[in-house]
Amino acid sequence: MNRKKFIHQSILTTGAMAIGTGNLEAFAQEKIIFGHGNKRYRLNEQWSKADVSRNPVNDCHEMVQDKKGRIILLTNETKNNVLIYDKSGKLLDNWGTEYPGAHGLTLFNEGGEDVLFICDNNRHQVIKTTIDGRVLMTLDYPKEISAYTKSDEYVPTETIIAPNGDIYVVDGYGKDFVIQYDARGKYIRHFGGRGEESKHLRNAHGICIDNRNGTPELIVTSREQNAFKRYTMQGEYIGTIGMPGAWVCRPVIKGDYLYAAVLQSSSSLWKQSGFITILDKQNKVVSNLAGNEPNYTNGQLQEMYQTIKAFSYPHDVCIDDDECIYLAQWNSGKVYPYKLEPVA
């Protein structure tokens, strides 16, 4: 081989190596922008830097951000039910081995201190803990409600805490009631439940408090009905936000927007057909990440569905102080959460 030819080939090899070892991979991923309008994102599947041999996950159920800016994940893997990350995906801490049915994770700032509320499907309990896992309070099934005769009938999926400390629990895999307690766990009232009227719920999977329009109100998921339902803080039904085609999980409010993981599309049940949906202040869907472009015909939202198979079964989203979205997924091959960064 003469020298000139050798140099030429070396350059080519270098170029090919750059392509072969990941640049092209990054290029292909970056090309895809998820979502619509001014709510568009790039996906990072490799956000979590956790070591799978030391800190595995099973179903990744819910995520929150604490006052230190850390991202907290709840999984039903009892090796470590709670994984605490920084925003770059570095694992900072982990705790929890006693939550086999870990499902709902809610953070509440109680007089300056962050506390967590965990809903455990298997234990049929809601457990309040400090941010580092010390148990502060345990709520058993609500004996005050005659519809419940034993703990098995109560399968709480999620909580939300009002500024006055009142605890609202949704029994989304049980009897679909919203149960309101005071800060010390004393029963106040219940509402929702199953039935044929608009105020009733079917698979009340999540709950949040919506302050976007001045007066606080509750938004509760009715997942099998593909809807969110609005109630006053005292449990009076206000109205329904139809989410046709979308098995919405918990509503998450950040700024003027409501975000929700969509477990799956009604048009393709139990086939990993999930996506993420975003609603504006008027509760109008403005963007679907890996889903179809929202289409309102004569003011009516048309059926929504997955368009890109980027996610399997999204179960919760957490929006951080940089407006990035973290995505926790159920039954999705034990994958760690993904991160989605907004596109300017």
Add this chain to the structure above:
Amino acid sequence: MNKGRIIFLMLLMGQSLFAQKQYQLAQPIGRFESVFFDKKTEISFVFEQPGSIIRYTSDGVEPTETSQRYRKPLSITKHLTIIKARSFAEGFAPSETITHQFFAKGHPIATIITSATNPTYAGGGVFTLTDRQSGGTDHTNAAWLGFDSDSIVIDLSLKKPTEISQVLLHVLNNQGAWIFLPRKVEVYQVDGNKPIWLTSQSFEITRETGTEAKAMLINFQAIKAKELRIIVVPLASLPDWHAGKGKKAWFFVDEIKLY
């Protein structure tokens, strides 16, 4: 190994990485009134993903990049028409194929009598078996009749003796809910006193995760008959891999047709 070959291999590696990292599109959504039609029906598709197109076939072949592009609703007039569609877009792997099959009116059935359904799944009664409506994939839909007996006898009569060579059972497969396709279906002619055996067909049960409403077509030598008996034998014992191992499977049917 010479340098040229190394370059070639690396380019190849790059290509395979590229292929892996392409996201796949989801299937387009097909919309139609019912898979059962009298004279004609229509299917339309939607897939609101900017830059994507839908391609389809009506000859049973998998749609490819060169198949017909979908632009407007497709008219269906022929019994057993199969429409297959896929979404395509630059930078994405094409979707899986979605398949819809359509079934013509068939011979008018005068009466149907079945063995008892399970009371919870009595649906809208036997009339739902000839109402041209499918219950879809939701087994609690009133169009479905659910049976949990060892065998199910279905007696059908026509107004007058008619040439028949095919029975269609529209059934549900939802193994997670213990609903399986039947293991065996037998068809008899019962015009006289003694039933005349026409056919027996056995079916292999395979493990499936999805929920699907599908047509089972039972063909036999054409006969002229006024009354038929169909005997459905569900799976007597759920397979080892199933949560209900050893227990009886359920059988769900929402439409019966004769051709």
